[in-house]
Amino acid sequence: MTNATNQENPKNQLSASVVAAEKQASRTRAFLLAPGVLTILLIGILPLSIVLTYSFMVPGDYGGVKAEFSIDAYVQLVFEEDIFDETMSFTSSYLQIFGRSLALAIFATVASLLVGFPTAYFIATRTPETRAAWLFMITIPFWTNLLIRTYAMLLILRDEGAINLGLMKLGLIEKAIPMLYTNFAVGLGLIYAFLPFMILPIYASLEKLDLRLVEAGFDLYANRFKVLKRIIIPIAKPGIAAGCILVFIPSLGAFITPELLGGGKSLMIGNLIYILFGSSRNWPFGSAIALILMALVLVSLLIYVRRSGEKGASTHG
Amino acid sequence: MSAKTHKAAIDVRNTSKIYGKSRDDGVIALDHVSLLIRDNEFFTLLGPSGCGKTTLLRLIAGFEQPTQGEILLFDHHLEGLPPYKRPVNTVFQHYALFPHMTVTDNIAFGLEMLGKPEAEIKTTVKEVLALVQMEHLANRKTSEISGGQQQRVALARALAPRPKVLLLDEPLSALDFKLRKEMQLELKRLQLDTGITFVFVTHDQEEALTMSDRVAVMNAGKILQVGSPKDIYDHPARRFVADFIGDINILGAEILSSDQGVARIRLASGFQTNASLPEQSEALSGSVSIGVRPEQLEFIDDKASAALDCTIRRITYFGSGSHYELETSAGESITLRQQNRLGNNRSFDVGDQVNIALNEGSLQVLSD
Numbered sequence: 001m002t003n004a005t006n007q008e009n010p011k012n013q014l015s016a017s018v019v020a021a022e023k024q025a026s027r028t029r030a031f032l033l034a035p036g037v038l039t040i041l042l043i044g045i046l047p048l049s050i051v052l053t054y055s056f057m058v059p060g061d062y063g064g065v066k067a068e069f070s071i072d073a074y075v076q077l078v079f080e081e082d083i084f085d086e087t088m089s090f091t092s093s094y095l096q097i098f099g100r101s102l103a104l105a106i107f108a109t110v111a112s113l114l115v116g117f118p119t120a121y122f123i124a125t126r127t128p129e130t131r132a133a134w135l136f137m138i139t140i141p142f143w144t145n146l147l148i149r150t151y152a153m154l155l156i157l158r159d160e161g162a163i164n165l166g167l168m169k170l171g172l173i174e175k176a177i178p179m180l181y182t183n184f185a186v187g188l189g190l191i192y193a194f195l196p197f198m199i200l201p202i203y204a205s206l207e208k209l210d211l212r213l214v215e216a217g218f219d220l221y222a223n224r225f226k227v228l229k230r231i232i233i234p235i236a237k238p239g240i241a242a243g244c245i246l247v248f249i250p251s252l253g254a255f256i257t258p259e260l261l262g263g264g265k266s267l268m269i270g271n272l273i274y275i276l277f278g279s280s281r282n283w284p285f286g287s288a289i290a291l292i293l294m295a296l297v298l299v300s301l302l303i304y305v306r307r308s309g310e311k312g313a314s315t316h317g
Numbered sequence: 318m319s320a321k322t323h324k325a326a327i328d329v330r331n332t333s334k335i336y337g338k339s340r341d342d343g344v345i346a347l348d349h350v351s352l353l354i355r356d357n358e359f360f361t362l363l364g365p366s367g368c369g370k371t372t373l374l375r376l377i378a379g380f381e382q383p384t385q386g387e388i389l390l391f392d393h394h395l396e397g398l399p400p401y402k403r404p405v406n407t408v409f410q411h412y413a414l415f416p417h418m419t420v421t422d423n424i425a426f427g428l429e430m431l432g433k434p435e436a437e438i439k440t441t442v443k444e445v446l447a448l449v450q451m452e453h454l455a456n457r458k459t460s461e462i463s464g465g466q467q468q469r470v471a472l473a474r475a476l477a478p479r480p481k482v483l484l485l486d487e488p489l490s491a492l493d494f495k496l497r498k499e500m501q502l503e504l505k506r507l508q509l510d511t512g513i514t515f516v517f518v519t520h521d522q523e524e525a526l527t528m529s530d531r532v533a534v535m536n537a538g539k540i541l542q543v544g545s546p547k548d549i550y551d552h553p554a555r556r557f558v559a560d561f562i563g564d565i566n567i568l569g570a571e572i573l574s575s576d577q578g579v580a581r582i583r584l585a586s587g588f589q590t591n592a593s594l595p596e597q598s599e600a601l602s603g604s605v606s607i608g609v610r611p612e613q614l615e616f617i618d619d620k621a622s623a624a625l626d627c628t629i630r631r632i633t634y635f636g637s638g639s640h641y642e643l644e645t646s647a648g649e650s651i652t653l654r655q656q657n658r659l660g661n662n663r664s665f666d667v668g669d670q671v672n673i674a675l676n677e678g679s680l681q682v683l684s685d
Contacts, residue, residue, distance in 0.1 A: 215380055216413040218400040220427035221478065230426070234417045 055287035063281045073288035094272070094289075098296070101268040104183060104258075105251035108190035109198075112247045113240065115191070116198035120239075121232075123199075124206035135203070138196050146193060150260045153189050154180065157261065181263030189257040190247075197246035205239025206232070241308065249297055269293050324391070326482055326514040327354040327377060332386030333538075334372050346372040348538035349386070354482075354516060355531075356391075359508045361517045363525040364535035365561070370518045373535075374484050377516065379403050391481060401430070405482040406475035410490060412467045414459040420446075420470050421455045427478040445473040448507065465496045472504075476511060483508075485517045489524065501527050522562045526550060534558045550610075554595035556683045559608040566614070566651040567683070570607045580682055582607060585647035588624040592680035606683045611640070611654035613679035616663065616671055623672035627651070629665055641665065643673065 055073050057065040080091040123134040141149060156162045159176035167173045179185050209232065217227040233240070255270035262268070269289065276286035329352040337343030347369045354360045362370040375381045377388060379400035388395045395403060406427065414423050421442055428438045446452045449469040454462055459470060468488060475483055485504075489497045505528050508515045519525055525532045526546040533543045534557075542554045553559035556567070570582040570592070578594050584607070592607055617623055627643035630650070634657075641653040653673065665671065 210413065212409055212411065212413040213415060215400070216407070216409060216415070219378060219407045220474070221401045221430035222426070223401050226430060231415060
């Protein structure tokens with residue numbers, strides 16, 4: 001902004017060449033920034049704008065959209081039109097899917113945290129040479145396609161699967177416990193799919209933990225539990241937050257896991273969007289659901305950030 | 318020393334610590350150490366790195382268990398007690414302040430863990446903050462204060478629960494020279510004000526001499542000598558102690574006779590004089606090493622009463638004084654330190670022949 005004033009100052013003889021040099025510099029800067037800006041525009045903002053636009057249109061007859069403005073997509077979420085007299089009545093079926101998705105995602109996140117934290121702590125406290133081996137084992141499942149891993153879960157969970165057969169062989173149960181196509185199966189599948197995303201960031205923050213702080217805690221009369229609660233967990237908090245976000249978000253929008261392990265009964269948002277864009281040929285409604293899902297994630301994150309912020313503040317009180 | 322009998326704060330009995338799996342191929346960090354630290358004293362464990370001083374401190378704190386032997390704290394056995402059940406606190410080498418807490422929270426932590434009522438915690442925190450002159454930074458995060466201030470907070474945190482013994486693991490080593498000087502005085506003052514027994518670990522001999530009531534000099538897992546700073550400096554019992562603390566000249570000599578802690582000796586120059594024998598001298602006789610501090614040597618004019626004839630090899634001027642590096646007629650190199658006082662000193666040059674007298678009470682027979 002100071003350039004502008006320089007430019008208008010006739011006494012400044014150098015101003016012309018300075019301005020030229022700055023113009024050149026700003027062109028170079030624009031050129032260097034271009035790839036980043038283009039990527040954000042093309043991959044981030046453009047698709048999102050398309051989804052937003054579609055959600056305010058009317059579904060086409062064979063999929064796609066017709067360019068007419070409508071808010072039907074958003075109305076459909078909570079109201080259904082009676083086929084005969086066109087009156088609108090409240091429906092909770094879509095909300096139930098949202099509710100189930102939210103509940104399953106929270107369940108998967110909490111369970112992953114409970115399993116992942118001790119695992120990460122275990123790895124972080126090994127000797128540096130063995131840590132790599134443990135981390136390697138955590139990441140091995142990533143090499144296998146999620147679809148195949150989910151089919152494996154299916155084989156384990158079904159009535160004739162390993163768990164049921166094992167329990168029956170042991171005589172603990174007489175009839176197979178139906179586990180497949182339940183919320184439980186979906187939850188388990190989500191934990192299995194996303195657990196490494198919990199372990200790795202927590203490990204990263206625990207690895208940096210100075211063990212002398214733990215000793216200082218012991219020295220100041222804190223027992224093992226208090227040291228964990230007052231020192232280790234607060235210091236690992238950024239890792240815990242990152243892990244929770246990394247598990248929660250993909251869980252909420254998961255598609256393969258509920259599709260295979262939930263059957264038709266345990267639909268999640270991901271499956272709903274798939275149906276709307278596929279067999280239902282209702283692209284606007286699908287777009288609206290996708291946007292609402294994003295809003296849901298955003299709100300969850302805001303709540304999380306606000307809550308952890310308050311907690312952080314209250315310890316100083 | 319003092320005839321008063323003191324209560325023992327810490328009684329280390331025949332304690333060894335071996336790191337590693339078996340006795341044979343483990344690393345011996347502490348080798349059959351026995352030590353009595355008195356109540357209310359400023360006690361320093363002094364030695365080079367790896368001498369076992371920090372291991373001994375960690376055994377007292379409870380971070381390590383002894384391989385052998387026992388440690389008593391005010392006549393109570395510490396064996397099997399975890400660190401959080403021992404009424405001792407530690408000031409760590411790199412402070413180990415909790416980074417996610419404020420200064421106040423750090424200091425209050427120990428008191429909270431002890432279950433003190435909130436009002437008491439508040440007043441105690443205020444008191445110790447005043448003690449270390451940190452009231453103005455009470456609500457800062459520990460990452461927002463300087464190294465010297467972190468040092469004070471670490472001290473305050475360890476003092477707040479009123480430990481029976483305060484353990485300090487080279488707490489001043491990370492500070493710059495001026496701050497270190499300041500904190501030395503500060504620590505001494507705190508020890509006197511609080512009356513708490515301080516066990517201070519350092520490799521800095523000057524620190525040990527300035528602050529301590531008593532010093533234990535350690536090397537290779539063993540305690541070589543325990544005594545007041547003056548004892549240790551003036552009468553080092555062993556060659557390592559003499560070398561480690563201050564500068565010393567080692568001269569070869571022969572014991573002619575000995576009687577009640579004093580030996581008649583003959584130096585290589587043929588000069589005969591008296592030297593103190595170390596307390597537990599294992600029947601020293603024949604050829605021995607004699608230690609004498611550079612400041613106990615003196616230039617004299619009278620050749621007849623001189624102990625040594627020397628040639629000046631090098632002169633180092635350092636402001637308040639000068640070092641003279643000398644070679645004796647027997648070929649031994651020694652140093653002489655002299656205060657520079659205007660108009661009072663004869664001036665010397667390299668190559669000059671000089672006569673040196675030894676301050677008689679300052680000669681010490683050293684065992685290996």
